[in-house]
Amino acid sequence: MKVMQIMGGSGEGGLEKHVVELSNEMSKHCDVVVVAHEKYKDRFVDDVEFVPLDLSKSRRSLSLLYKLLKIVQSHKPDIVHAQANKAGLMVASIRRFLPCKTAVTIHNLKKNLNFTKYFDLSIGVSKGVSQQLTGDNRITTIYNGINKPDVTGNQLHLPDFSDSELPLILAVGRLVPAKGFDVLLEAWLGVEANLLIAGEGPDRAELETLIERSDHLQKHVKLLGNRSDISKLIERAELVVISSRREGFSYVFSETLLSRTPVISTDVPIPNEILPSEYICPVECSDSLQKMINQTLSCRDQLQERFQPIFDYADGHLQIDNMVQSSLSEYRTVLGLGS
Incomplete structure (x- = not known):
């Protein structure tokens, strides 16, 4: 052929x-x-x-x-x-x-x-x-x-947070409206965890302004810019959050599951085709996103076990x-x- x-x-x-x-x-x-x-x-x-x-x-x-x-x-x-x-x-x-x-x-x-x-x-x-x-x-x-993501190579370098004992959460993507990072930051006002956002794009100045307006966000959110070690960041994170307004196919979602890291998402393809409903929330709703993040983190010790069937599915299909x-x-x- x-x-x-x-x-x-x-x-x-x-x-x-x-x-x-x-x-x-x-x-x-x-x-x-x-x-x-x-x-x-x-x-x-x-x-x-x-x-x-x-x-x-x-x-x-x-x-x-x-x-x-x-x-x-x-x-x-x-x-x-x-x-x-x-x-x-x-x-x-x-x-x-x-x-x-x-x-x-x-x-x-x-x-x-x-x-x-x-x-x-x-x-x-x-x-x-x-x-x-x-x-x-x-x-x-x-x-x-x-x-399968390759996590070999140099040591992972992370920014310092004032409270390094809090869970480390990751979001990845271009800083554009479609990725919904403004919604994620609004949700984060009520989340006690550290957030890394890896990616670059035209919305960076707007996101920086949102962070500067809140003491809570300044303490708990870091914009990393473009990174060549996304696989290592995903492996290091306790949870990955996809806050997109729209997606065709999310490579971040696939890589996260193949790295055996739990992930939650807004209601976009393909997360809404694979994840159980408790890990999906409406698009562009910061309250729902905040609630889902907090509920997920409240059972963080059980996440690996709960996601095991999803990880196995990713191994066979993604x-x-x-x-x-x-x-x-x-x-x-x-x-x-x-x-």
């Missing part, structure tokens, strides 16, 4: 991580061609055939669509797999000229996903995303898989091998090759 993965844009985030890890691991099982911006070339293993094409320009560019079409036609894949909306829209535009089956993976909740009906296979990275996919084609959910094998199985179904 020959699979072509197509990635639009030139960003740095979960999408790029997904395509690189999926393609590298999939190349152990079939022929893989990746079409993407040249900047990503060195991230793929030698067994992946990389074709540079800058897809960060307008998806309506006729010259760009023609170049993409010629690349697909010249490589003759069995299936073309568009990753995310932009690549999906571009492949949908040239679908009638393609001599192969097509697949698309949608990574985030969007208002209009009608174009997915033109694909033979549509994949959502969570059940919440999959519910938005349309058409009579094959629709399925495949969770993004990751490798690792990269499961993602690859599930994807290959779906390809074979669409191609009529059986399982």
Whole structure:
């Protein structure tokens, strides 16, 4: 089987991580061609055939669509797999000229996903995303898989808190409205624990202002900025909190469970598909979030035992091998090759 993965844009985030890890691991099982911006070339293993094409320009560019079409036609894949909306829209535009089956993976909740009906296979990275996919084609959910976190290396350095005996809680993500860190800080006004927020972004000044206005937050909250040791931070924390207003797929959630660290979340995919209801609270409600945090911390000595079945589920469903094998199985179904 020959699979072509197509990635639009030139960003740095979960999408790029997904395509690189999926393609590298999939190349152990079939022929893989990746079409993407040249900047990503060195991230793929030698067994992946990389074709540079800058897809960060307008998806309506006729010259760009023609170049993409010629690349697909010249490589003759069995299936073309568009990753995310932009690549999906571009492949949908040239679908009638393609001599192969097509697949698309949608990574985030969007208002209009009608174009997915033109694909033979549509994949959502969570059940919440999959519910938005349309058409009579094959629709399925495949969770993004990751490798087990590596916590080897240098010693972990943490900021000092005035009361270091309190539980250490972690939140991770870009400092943007979607992650709900302002809601988390409001909730923290009634939480007796130390909070680390790892990540950087345009909301930093606003969050710093919120912290400066409260003696309690100044004592118990630290903004860490970007960190290269997230895995170690997750392992060190007693609890990870996801306060997002919206998510397509949370890599932090997967990494936390694979690190066997308890996690609670607002009502977003994929936490709301895996966690018991007592560890999920409404989006953008600081009172509910505060209550859930305090209730969870009140039984902190029992958390590891209570989360054991959830950790086991993550081991079986959120690792990269499961993602690859599930994807290959779906390809074979669409191609009529059986399982």
